[in-house]
Amino acid sequence: MASSTFDFVIVGDFRILAGPSGSAVAAGLANSAKKPKVLLLEAGGGNEDPELRIDGKRWLTFMNQNMNWGYKTAPQEHCGNRELDYSRGKGLGGSSAINFGVFTRGARHDYEEWARIAGDDDFAWDKILARFKALETFHGELPAGVDTKYAAPRPEHHGTSGPLKVGFASEWEKDIVPILNGFEEAGFPLNPDHNSGNPIGMSVLINSSNRGLRSTANDLLNPLPENLTVITSSPVQKVLLEGNKAVGVESNGKQYLASKEVILSAGSLDDPKILMHSGIGPREQLEKFNIPIVKDVPAVGQGLRDHMFCPLVFSRKEGDTDRAGFYGDQKAMDEALEQWKRDRTGPWAKFSCQTGIGFFKLNSLPSWDEFKALPASERALLESETVPHYEVFTHFPIHWFIPGFPHDSLNYSTLLVFYYNAQSRGEVTLQSADPSVPLRFDPRFLGTPFDRRLAIESLRDAFRFAKHEYYTKDNVATISGPSGDSDEELLAYWKQTISSSWHMTGTVKMGKPGDADAVVDKDFRVMGIENLRVADMSVVPVLVSGHTQAAAYVTGLTCADKLIEEYELA
Template sequence: MKDAAKPGGNKCGGAPVVAVAAGLTSASKTLRVLLLEAGGTNEDRDLRVDGQRWLTFQNKDLNWGYKTTPQEHCQDREVDYSRGKGLGGSSAINFGVYSVGASDDYEEWARTVGDDAFRWKEIQRRFKALETFHSNLPEGVDSKYAAPKPEHHGDSGKLQVGYAKEWEKDLPPMLDLFQDAGFPLNPDHNSGNPIGMSVLINSSHNGRRSTANDLLTPTPEGLTIVTSAPVQRLILEGTKAIGVEANGKRYLASKEVILSAGSLDTPKILMHSGIGPKVQMEKFGLPVVKDVPAVGQGLRDHMFCPLVYTRKEGDTARAPFYGDKAAMDAALEQWKKDGTGPWSKFACEMGIGWFKLDNLASCEEFKALPAEEQAFLAKETVPHYEVLTHFPIHWFIPGFPEDSLNYSCLLVWYLNAQARGEVTLQSADPDTPLRHEPRFLSDPFDRRVAIESLRAALRFAKHEGYAKDNTGTLTAPKGDSDEDLLAYWEQTLSSSWHMTGTTKMGRAGEADAVVDSDFRVVGFENLRVADMGVVPVLPSCHVQAVAYVTGATCAEKLVAEYGLA
């Protein structure tokens, strides 16, 4: 391969690896890049139905189907740990929330690794280059709900993001209720300051989901894509990476091998190549090239729980649609024809908000945190919890009563989890998944923020303007004591599938750093990692946008290093 080859065993790191490939091939017409994808092409247009974005993860051909270990603080439940399979990775099965997080997330990233390339100004520039933002609101909708400024958004990128053309009738009144209950409105959650209640910016446009595949449409000159090629291990000459093995085939690289298999699978490839914790590799008889104890450590994630209430008749229009298969089938035919109709309306626009907990700094669990973490949590743009409205929960609760489809669902997240989990070997077979141990709710601070976040969301749920239209409770805590709120989290917690940190980026000499700020695996030549595993912070957002910008940043650094611009 003439200049650079990028075999990426991207089982589930689709957005970063595609962003790397797009960035490299757009910089040079002579560069030859190889992208290895473990799954299929994901070309079927019907996978892009906007309102069905909540269902694609149930497609076993698109999902690796991972689970966590039984979680001690979640009643020993195995929690769903879905990861996307196929070109585009998890962007093909995620829920279409396009949020970039807090500017202070990136300032912290830059400070942590000692590299200004990760400061907000530089990251925002890359975000803008990735997207075409569609700011139009439905006719008759007041701009107080969404008033994004052009300087915060791009207009020529291949990712199509923005607001749905049609909103459910109860969305604007819901936003008004949040404001009445003391939750301020935010006209643009992607400005760098997400604090406040916003209207969701989606990774979709005109009823069609936008995924990482869009970055490679049309296929760039110089790019070769091989699907159904899961990478099992690296090919090393000493500490120099020269290629990978996938399904018994060898793919060689003349310049760079860049892994982008995601937080749950890149560590697996590294460990089966002899790079990782010595004690784990020796346990399963794997050769040890270099003892790197940090590989697979530092796993962090977001998690959420639901509040669901039935509403008075006519409050929503969901029941007549979701309760009528013929109506849904007809709507799908309409979508196939022109991208319009109910499947481009229901569950396509939502309220989403990020907030601070006023009393957080006074709690003992906060005071016990390291001073640097306390300072970060106090930053102006860093939220402590999130609320999302209009989530189609009936698809996620087995046996959901059909006579209760006229409901309102609020999802509650707690952010900045302090628990650190790990992914570890459980077999000498490179096709066997790692053991996934996130340790949800294991840290006292996490339990405190979970309790207070749920309490804050219940303050809205009990607000007179909202509560008066509730006719029943489908799922909520039995009381408002700390014990009741924590027990509810333990019973209902779900992962957001925002896994980060298992091949953490850091400064030279740091024991927990697997890669440096140029994405190079420390101690190795021609080997880099570019996926959410390297991200040293847990961004205050739904991380698909961070995955894209991580890949774009890696590509930009390679372009500069090799003089490709």
């Protein structure tokens, strides 16, 4: 069997590799002073079409079958036994090439909790903030006439020279500021910067885009360092082991050897598959499919967490938005595409390119019996100053996602309601001895009494805005919403419309040696296996209070920093 040798091999399965975490690890190592030989394996293609970077089409790449592995969950017991979409990105850029461009860091206390669980201050907010600043070039300019009360990021919280361009859209839809005013009118606080470490309040979204062009993880690899080799169309079957030491990986009948380390960055749905097909995982699963056991690790594939949302959609009075004149006119969209190709301006750099995003606490939470029943550590996290209990997201182009959306209702307003800090823990499990067969994904949505109470109360609290006269005066009809406001009706609506946020986290959890639910240590090492690390959202031991793209980048960069220090590469 042919083989090649590198210092570091960074590898996913044939689902998502060169996403935020993997690209951050690869870029960090390859750009270090001693220039080690680094291999980045990707099973998908290069995602080189420039039109995939159109800001306003960030919502459509998700539907491109050539860029999406099209995963589904197992039937969800508490959601009408529906199989729900569980998409993951395919090709360079990974899920950052198909995600929705939401760049939210989460709460300061999320990272303090990570540091506590791992026993390592490298994950505390001050260290993490420094890495976020190194990753980004922040563009905080606002459109002419927009008051800074809506967005006033402080320079000390943002980077100026990183590879990722993030910030606000150059042009906003006409109803964004009125929506923000409506939240303030309904008693919700405004927050001028959700990425300051305290996201609480209604904000203007910081996007992973700038001037009409999306940023993806591929930007970390441009220009490509000479000592970094990227190989696409290379699905990985397993890690090669000599005893309890990782020495490389196998892909398409070829071996790629690592003289120093193998790093898995395949994500929460696929890292466990690579590990289990390499003989590292729960004994009963490996024995069931006759996979030789190298190390019995019951926690591999356990602890799956996610954020979930449901939509509220209302048709609006004529003139309230400009959407119908764009989305309802193919000629207008075609002409906008030509304008974008010329200078990256126009409607494709405006519509659905700027949104509102709000993170809120539920004042009633401490009184719930379901809350009082939680472990003390969970209660403490939920009561931390900066940790939200739910999110509201505005200006989502829902007409692309609801089959049969009425064409005459394109003048509409959408509010997505997310509940945070779900206590249910799902799992990913083997279905076959064939490494090309995906695992079975069971996130167990709405799986605990606390989750169901949190879903109900989040939706109920969001109605403080959705039913406020400031907003309802311009509504014509409800396109999608619950039938009433009782607990039963609100929960029924969640069960009917719930969607994953594709923020899968925690299946190869980080912790301290001896923790029953931990697979990797504070340095990302798979405990009990030499020279094998995992660096992506699968190891993160908290469900970060935001959309997880930003956390995935900083996870990869943190692993790179640790490897650079350990191997004296600086």
